[in-house]
Amino acid sequence: MRGHIPTYIKLKSMIQRSIEKRELVPGEKLPSERTLAVTHGLSRMTVRQALSELVTAGALYREQGRGTFVSARKMQQRNIASFSETVRQKGFAPSTRVLEFSSIKPPKDIADKLMAVDAEMYRALRIRLADDIPVALEEVFIPFHICPGLEKKDLTASLYKLIGDTFGHKIASADSSVTALHPNAKQQEHLRITRNTPVLKIDSLYFSGNGQTLYYEHAVYRADMYEYNIRISTQPGK
């Protein structure tokens, strides 16, 4: 079968939707694994696979001898949120202005982080706006071999999506470092703020599933306009 969706994914989505639609409320007990297997005409192992992924994602929790229950927190796709998504979720219209784009030999610290010491790479400097108000100044470094031909692409779109969809690099994780400081002259100018508006500096290194470094991003956000929200989980199975 072509384009066939695995059964356990279907069941998982079904449960996910039920939680989102509040048909299943927090604390509510799900039918037992054996019951779900019979009612859906599946084997118990298949049901377990669907439930296990939802447990890992934090949507459900299990108690041996008691049952499987809906977690109290609302489910959130806690992906690495792109700027565009974040802004849209808050009800603003995101846009992007590309200030500079070139291919360079990167500074040593950035080359080290990307594990590409002698490589040429693309560098882009972009302003990210919400309802046409400049919110962030973003500098991105992408090695040639990650995105060959990037210069022909539209950089006003989401870079996050571009790298995944067009160049086939699925972003799996990111290491970010966050701090606060005062903007320098260039940042003040582009963000149209004074030195006394503190900014959030977020440096992120993005990885694929096999641990390959994809790109490095140095971003500065107007702290009065932008808040960084994350959900951190402890490792499952530990």
Place this chain on the structure above:
Amino acid sequence: MRGHIPTYIKLKSMIQRSIEKRELVPGEKLPSERTLAVTHGLSRMTVRQALSELVTAGALYREQGRGTFVSARKMQQRNIASFSETVRQKGFAPSTRVLEFSSIKPPKDIADKLMAVDAEMYRALRIRLADDIPVALEEVFIPFHICPGLEKKDLTASLYKLIGDTFGHKIASADSSVTALHPNAKQQEHLRITRNTPVLKIDSLYFSGNGQTLYYEHAVYRADMYEYNIRISTQPGK
């Protein structure tokens, strides 16, 4: 069998140790699932369970038709890091000064977040220091029913550990919101900084595995002394 450790956990640990000891190096291919099953005298499904958890944790990655490989990044226990741990890792000596401790009826917004509207709770105001330099001012709200008898405990230790070890609440995740601002008078005084030193404001709500809210923390960090580091992963199976 009493105190019996599941086979798949044993296999998982074995592989984990091999990676830590560099017997398995990044990029290296593991034996196939079928081979591992035979050599360890297990069924393939059991082997898959061990490997799956390591894939979820980011230690391994799979490629259909090719094999299972060791990820390039070093494995990190990506737990929610406590202040004490973070400071110690950077080579400083952490300490804590308790400024205020009382039981209060909390402000509405905090009661809402903790889903404990009419509950009394503990409130603690603490200074966190690194080598005796004040780095953070921290305000914590903990409902009575989470930590009964907290007033008898030593609050200069790690609250994170206290809640887990003494009160048996395993912290599973946290929602944090991060922004930058200028300190108010009280914060300036306690952190011994001027209004022009930007600070990182991090508000965190901590959860147990079943989504129960455990406590709320409002913290302000000297941005010139403290950096917030995180690793974010996209959801598995998405």
Place this chain on the structure above:
DNA sequence: TCCTAAAATTGGACTATACCAACACTAGCA
């Protein structure tokens, strides 16, 4: 009425097997 022991239920661990889809490799053909 209340407590306890047995039975039923539930998730946890594990085996054995089957077929599919993606990929690597190789023998053979042009």
Place this chain on the structure above:
DNA sequence: TGCTAGTGTTGGTATAGTCCAATTTTAGGA
């Protein structure tokens, strides 16, 4: 030499069952 069509390997999905451990429910007895 270079391409192609098989063929085998690998992970992906799914079934059907077994036994165990924790918990809840039920039934009986004091």
